[in-house]
Amino acid sequence: MAVDGVHLLEHIQTPAIVVARGQVSFANPAAKTLLGSHIVNQDVRIAIRDPRAVSVILGEGGGNAKIGGLSVGGSVWEIDCKVLGPAERLVTLYDLSVQVSTARAHADFVANASHELRTPLATVLGYVETLMNPKAGGDEVTRERFLNTIRHEALRMQALVSDLMSLSRIEAVKHEVPGERIDMVALARETAGEFRAGGSVAVSANCETAFVSGDRGQLAQVVRNLIDNALKYGRKDGPVQVALEATPTDWLLVAVHDDGDGISPEHLPRLTERFYRADTSRSRAAGGTGLGLSIVKHIVERHRGRFDIASRPGKGTTASMMLPMRQD
Template sequence: MFTAKNFSPNQLSALTALLLSVPIGIAFYVIHNKIWIAVIALLIIFLGSYMLIRSVLEKFIYRKIKLIYKFIYQTKASKKEEMYYKYILPKKSIDEVRADVEKWAEQRKNEIEILRSNEAYRKEFLQNLAHEFKTPIFAIQGYVDTLLNGALENPDVNVRFLENASRNIDRMVNLVSDLDEISKLESGEQPLYKQNFVIQDLVKEVVESLTIKLAERNIKFSIKKGCELPVTVFADKEKIRQVLINLIENAAKYGKQNGNIVASIYNTDEKHVLVEISDDGIGIAEEHLPRIFERFYRTDRGRSRDVGGTGLGLAICKHIIEAHDQSMHVRSKLDVGTTIGFTLDGRQGTKVNGEQVERQKA
C-alpha cells in the first residue's frame, strides 16, 4: 500500500514539488495552448520548488533534529557523529526520529529508576551497617566504663564483663572480615583456584566439621536418596567449602529442633551440576525471597540478630557463586522449610593420549 510514512527528505521534497508544478504546468497549457511552454514551466517550477523545499527541510527541520540528538547524547559531536548527522540522519523519517527519542526517554526513565533503587539500597545498607557496628561498640563501651568505675576490683563481675566485651570485639572482627571478603570478591582481587573434586565428599567434610552445631539441636543430616553417586565439579574447592558451611549453618540455625537437613546433587546436563541444601524449618515469607542475598537483610520471622551471625553469609555465598559465573536460587514456604541451591561447572579436563587429565586454572 502506498504511504508517505517512511519517505526520505529528498522523496518528500520531490513529491511536494511535483504537486506544486503539475497544476501550474496545466495552467500554462490552458493559457498558451502550447505543450512545450507548459513542460518548461512545469520543469522550472518543479526544480525550483524541489531545491527550496529540500533546503528548508535540511537547514531548518533537521537542524532542530540535530540539536535534539546532541541533547540526547549530551556530548560535542565527534567526526563520526557529524557524518551520522550529515548522511544518515537526513534519510530518517520523522517517525523514525520520534522512535529514537522515545527509546532514549525510556532508557533515561529506566536509569532514573535504577538510581532511585540504588539510592534507597545505599541508605538502607548504611543504616544496617551503622546498627551492626553500634550494637557491639555500645556494649563494649558499657562494660569498659563499668569496669573503670570500680567493677574491675570486683571478682564476681570483672572476668564476666571482660569475656562479654571480648565476644563483642569478636563480632566486630567478624563483621569487618566479612565486609572485606565481599569487597575482594566484588573487585576480583581474590582469584579462583579451580580443580576437579567430588562434591559429595566436600559436603561430608563440611557436615563433619559442624557436627557439634547440628547435635545441639538434634538435627540429622543426609544426602538425598539417588544423589549418593559421586559427582565431580570444577570449582574453587575452598570457596565452595565456605558456601556449604554458610548454607548448612543457616539450615541448622533456622531448622526446627529434631529436624532434618538434606543435600541434593544433580547432573542437570553434561556441563553443569546443581547442589541444593534443604531444611524443614520455619521457612521464609514470599515477599522476602528476592532480598535474602542482600547484605544485612534479615526477615522478620525468627531470623533475627538473636540467632547470631553477621547477616553477610548469604551475600558472600552469592558473590562466590557469581565469581564462578554461576547462579544461586531459593525456594521456601512458611512452616515447611527452605531450599537454597547453586550451580557449578561439571568435571573438566583435556585428553592426552586418550586419558582424561584434570586441569587447574587460577
Template sequence: MATKLKKSYKFALRSSLYITLTLSVVFVLLLHWIAAPGTVPDYVKAVLLFAAINFAICFFIIQFRVERFIYQRVKRIYDDVSLLESTSFQRQPITTDMATLTREIEKFAEGKKLEIETLKVREAYRKEFIGNVSHELKTPLFTVQGYILTLLDGAIKDKNIRKKYLQRASKGVDRLIYIVRDLDMITKLELGDLHLVYEEFDIVELIQNVFDLLEMKAAKKNITLTFDMNYQTPVMVRADKERIQQVVSNLVVNSIKYGKPDGTTEVSIENLIRNKVIIRITDNGEGIEKQYIPRLFERFFRVDKSGSRKEGGSGLGLSIVKHIMEAHNERIYVESVFGIGSEFSFTLEKIAYPGGDTGEVDH
C-alpha cells in the first residue's frame, strides 16, 4: 500500500493533466490571437508558466475534493461497521483506497457469515439440549409425583402399597439425582473447574475392580466380563484414578446395557506408542448404526430411545467420558458394526514400573 501510488492521486494527476492541456490550448489560441509579432519567447514562457501553475492548482483542488468526498462516505461505512463491534475495523485507520476497503468489507462479511452460521448451529443444539433435559427430567418427576399423589389420596393407609410406592418414588428421585449430578460434572469439565488429581496406578487392577463392582449387573444378562489375556505384571499409568475408573465403569456399563444375553465384554491393554497405552473395551452386542456414531458423545443422545431408558442411567455417560478424556488431553475412539458389536478405546500416559521396569505390554 505504502509503495504504490494512491489511486486517488492517479485520478487527480490525470484530471489535472487533462484540464491543464485543455486550458493551455485555449490560452495558446488566445495569445496567438492577441499577441503582437516578435513576442514569441515571452509567449512560450507565459504558456509554460500558465500550464505549471494551472496543473498544480488543479491537482490540489481535485485531490482535496476527491479525498474529502470519498472520506465522508467511507467514514459512514466505518461508523456503521463499528456499531457491530468489529475489532478488525477498529484496529485500522480509515482508508480511502477502494481496493483495500473492498477487501476489508469482504473479510468482515465472511467473518460475520461464519459467526451467524455458528450461532445457528448453537441455537439448534441449545433447543435440542433443552428439549432433551426437559424430557429426561419430566419422566422421573411425573413418576414421583404420581406415586406421592396416590399415597395422599388414601393409599398411604395400606402398609404394603405405601412401602411399594415409596420405593418406586425413591427410584425416581435417584434418577433425578443422577441427571443433576452428571450435568453438574459436565458443566465443571467444560468450564475447567474440575480439578484432576494425577497419580500413578495399575490400570489392570482398576479394571478388575470395575469388573467386581459390575459382576452382578452383568450376571443378570449372563454377560462375561473378561480380559483378553492374563496380565501377569502391572501396567502403570498416570492419570486421575477416580475419573478413569468412572470412564471404565461407564464404558463397561454401556457394553452390558446394549450387550446381547450370554455375551462377552472383553478389555485389552496395548502399547500405542512408547509412552502411551490404549485400553479397548469390546462387546459382541447389538452394535451401532454408522449414522449414529458421530453423535454418540452428545448429551442425552440415545440410539435406542425407548430401550435405553428402561435400563436407567442419566443419558450423559458417554458425554462425561469424552470430557474426562479431553481434560486429560487424551483421545477416545469408537468403532462399531451394527449387529456384530462395538469397541470403545481410550489412551493413557504410560509410565515405567516401580523398580525401573519398562512397562511393556506383551501381546
C-alpha cells in the first residue's frame, strides 16, 4: 500500500488493517486498541479468529461479513474488505453494537407493549362475550361483577396508552434543554396537594424557594409519579414524605420516601427499565403500567439531573432526583 495511504489510515478513528499474503502488515492505532498491538506481522487467521471474516479477507474479491464478540461479548462488528492488489487487502472494522442494541430494544419494546395491551383487551372481550349471553347477562350480580372487571381493564389500557404517548413525547424532545424558571418548592407543594384524598403526603424543604431550569409539566409529572408510586407501594394509609434540600454545591435534592415493604436489592438496577416490575401481580393490581419510573428517568436526564432509588426490605423506599439549580 502507498505511503500516503498508510499515513491517512493512521489518523482515522475506524479500525483498519492491511493484510499482505495472509499476514497483517499494518494496523492503525484504532485497530491496535481493538485487537492488540501484537497483530502486526501476525497471520490474519490468528489476529481475527472468525471463519467468516477470514473467508472474506483471504477470498478472491473481498466483500463484507458481520461477526460477533470482536471487542466484548455481545458486540457486533462488520468487516469490510477491499482488494488492493493480487495479495493485498485493506480491512476496515465497523462497530454495529449500538445500532443492533437499539434495534433489539425497539423490537422488545413493541413486543412488550403489544403484550401489555393484549392481556387486558382479551379480558375485556371475553367478559363482553359472556355478558352477551342472555343467561349470564340477565344475572344482575354477575353483570355488575363483570362490568367492574371490564372497567378496571379498560382503565388499565387507557393508562398504558397515556404513558406510551407521554414517553414518546419525552423522547422527541430529550435533546432540547428546557429553560423555564421553575420554583421546585412551590411545585412540590402544589403537586402533593393533588393527593389529599389518597393518603398522607408531607412536604418539607430547607429553603423557601429553589429555582431550576426546566419544563414545568414534566417536572410536575416526575413528582406526581413518585408520590403515586409511594402511595401505591408504601404501607397502607402510611405517610409519604417529600423532602427538598438545596445543597452548598448548587444542586437540589428532591426525595420521596415511603415506609412500605421495600424492594429487594436484585431488583433495584432494573426498576427504570420499560415494563420491568419488581412485583408484577401487585403492580398490575394497583394499576401500574411498568412505565412510570422509565418516564421519570427520561425526564430527569433531559433536565441534566440524576435519578436514584434506594431501598431495603422492611425499611421502605426512597426515590430521589438531583437537579442543577439556577442562580438568576
